[in-house]
Amino acid sequence: MADQLSKVFAALADPTRRDIVARLSVADSTVNELAEPYDVSLQAVSKHLKVLEDSGLVSRTRDAQRRPVHLEDNVFDLMTKWIERYKQQAEERYQRLDAVLEAMNADEEANDSDPSAASAKESEAASPHRRSRKGA
Amino acid sequence: MADQLSKVFAALADPTRRDIVARLSVADSTVNELAEPYDVSLQAVSKHLKVLEDSGLVSRTRDAQRRPVHLEDNVFDLMTKWIERYKQQAEERYQRLDAVLEAMNADEEANDSDPSAASAKESEAASPHRRSRKGA
DNA sequence: ACTTTATTCAACCACGCAGTTGACTAAGGC
């Protein structure tokens, strides 16, 4: 359907699902247990769990007629890795910018060397349908 | 419309938008620059930027007829904080579980004390529409 | 003033999703 990262983000975009994840971080639970606090039908919660499941955030085993839901915390790393990557990149850029501004401020009338425009290394998971791209 | 956390996650659930964020981490860009690589209309990209904007992930200023888009990296912290919280909670739980299992293994026929079911402290950002019905 | 460039607004469409209700399957308990 879509890449896992998209599915994980989409799964967590829903407050009910985030709440479910929060509660699963405390203890594995059955569908009924999970559904109890919410004002929606059991089936709705079952659907939420399905979404969480095929995003990889939770797994389900079997215990008699119960299907205990278990949080797969390792998937979080997928997100944090993505987030941290671009957060850092952005932060580094500001540091570079600060340096440039400082330099500009230091010797204003001096030579203006361009600060080697860092080539945007493409993200494997990211770039979707790209096109011809006319040269700069 | 919804809480910011939901909006941020929803915004990043789309590969095109993630790609835009990735590229903005390298440099601020105009809408046209951002739209160029994708195989969709300019208006579609404009819409994506709107989504990113009211999730707080980007901001737009004005430079003549251009509206340069800028990545607000601080919003990432909102997500990482949420993620880390439950990730840690889950990890701690496994450590506790390990400890219990170890203890059980150590003295098998001893007294079986129930391991104080930790009360799920509710997350302020999480718990959506809770209910009364369906008593225990 | 007229045109071009950059971007948004508006109306529309297809699709997916969160929710519903009702029927179904699966596994015990009696």
Next chain:
DNA sequence: GCCTTAGTCAACTGCGTGGTTGAATAAAGT
């Protein structure tokens, strides 16, 4: 064997969203 418990599947609905095209706005350029 039959009822209860636990959960899913199926069909339907309303709404949000990503995409489209066409018109409108904003600020230069000439």
